Amino acid sequence: MVVRIAVAAMFVIHGVARVWYEAVGPFGPFLESRGLPFGLxxxxxxxxxxxxxxxxxxxxxxxxPLACYFIIQTALGIWWVHWKAGWFVVGLGRNGMEYSVLIIACLVAVLLGKK
Known part of the structure; x- marks a missing residue:
């Protein structure tokens, strides 16, 4: 339950921050650059x-279903953004995939712990 709530909070905060800082608009063209029509x-x-x-x-x-969706979304984030930056988010690198891999591991734990 603790892992489920913590990982869920990360997604809520991420979405709220995107709205709060008016980053939904720029996110649309990024998605279109990755081949998705109707990016916004x-x-x-x-x-x-x-x-x-x-x-x-x-x-x-x-x-x-939500854990599976978020695994796919996070994997796409790794593929489209973080992979090219390497492993580390900070320290020995910048914007890498370590955080995203941890999020996926947490989501897998949520799936395995589901009753």
Whole structure:
């Protein structure tokens, strides 16, 4: 339960920050640059799923499908953004994939711990 709530909070905070700092708009063209049509619509969908889905995950609702969705979303983030920066997020590198790999491990733990 602790891991589920903590990882869910990370997604909620990520989505809220994207709205708060008006980063949904720039996220749309980024998604289009990766081949997704209607990038702004995707950006809003991802953001809303992070906020609403993260809240539901924290509450223990729709745990398996949300964990699977967030694993895919995080894996895409690794592929599209973090892989080229290497492993480390800070210290020996910048913007790497270590945090994302940990998030995926937490989501797998949530799936394995689901009753």
């Amino acid at each position: 619509a995707w950006a809003w969908a991802v953001t809303i799923i992070e906020i609403v889905g993260g809240t539901l995950l924290a509450l223990g609702r729709y745990t398996a």
